[in-house]
Amino acid sequence: MQMQYHSRAEIAWAAACGGCKRTVGLEKKMPSVLVVDDNEVARKLIAMPLTEVGFTVETAAGGFEALEKFKAGHHQIVITDILMADGEGIDLIRSLLADTPDLPIVAVSADPRTNPTSSLAMAAKMGARKTLSKPFSALDLLAVVGTLLAGEDEPEAQPA
Template sequence: MQNILVIDDDKLMCLALAKILTSAGYNVSQAYDGEEGLHIYRSQHFDLVITDLIMPDKEGIQIIRELRKDNNKVRIIAMSAGGRGGATDYLKWARLMGAKQCLSKPIKREELLNAVTAVLAMP
């Protein structure tokens, strides 16, 4: 079973994503902020990290940078509903920082599962 870490300060979103992924057969851990997410990531093995980009304290771009510093082969999916300017700029930055897929919220079940399948298939 593949292990996925979901990081999102929106607890309802985090729980919804975890439910979708668990029902698809993945083992899912959740973190509700960036620091907690990094701590959990460093204490276990994960095949994939899914992170929101706009969060208090530590934003997703910082999380991606730190994850890549710890393991430059880490597979990451970034997601965002955007801030004042919308999600596009944030998701472009995430891609430049090493996210393998970028999703705009709200995320549909099939969109999430297709992205997860594609990223986990990458070497």
């Protein structure tokens, strides 16, 4: 049974608690998430906790496929890797936000740099609302997604 919630706050609560199985309402379907990563294992690791708490998850192996799926679907949030073989995640972010400026995007990367030229810093400058450095925990991912969907997100702080 897919869990459904009354409000974005309840979605955030469910996501932040790591998938608490509590029925709090039956009015709305859980949001759809598009996960983009050129690494199949990474896609599955990102999609799994989201699916477990009831999100509808669609995956794409790269930027071009992601754009096609986004245009064909009804995704409320996008989680994208930044460094991919068939196109940078930065280009994907730019394209998505050109058509849907309020789209919540989470950028993820294994780039170890924490300076203003890092891939995550660049993603934040291009409009990603949140960033996560790989590896990250399922709880961190769910908390970020819940915060974004609840509308409680603050812009990412830029490294000095």
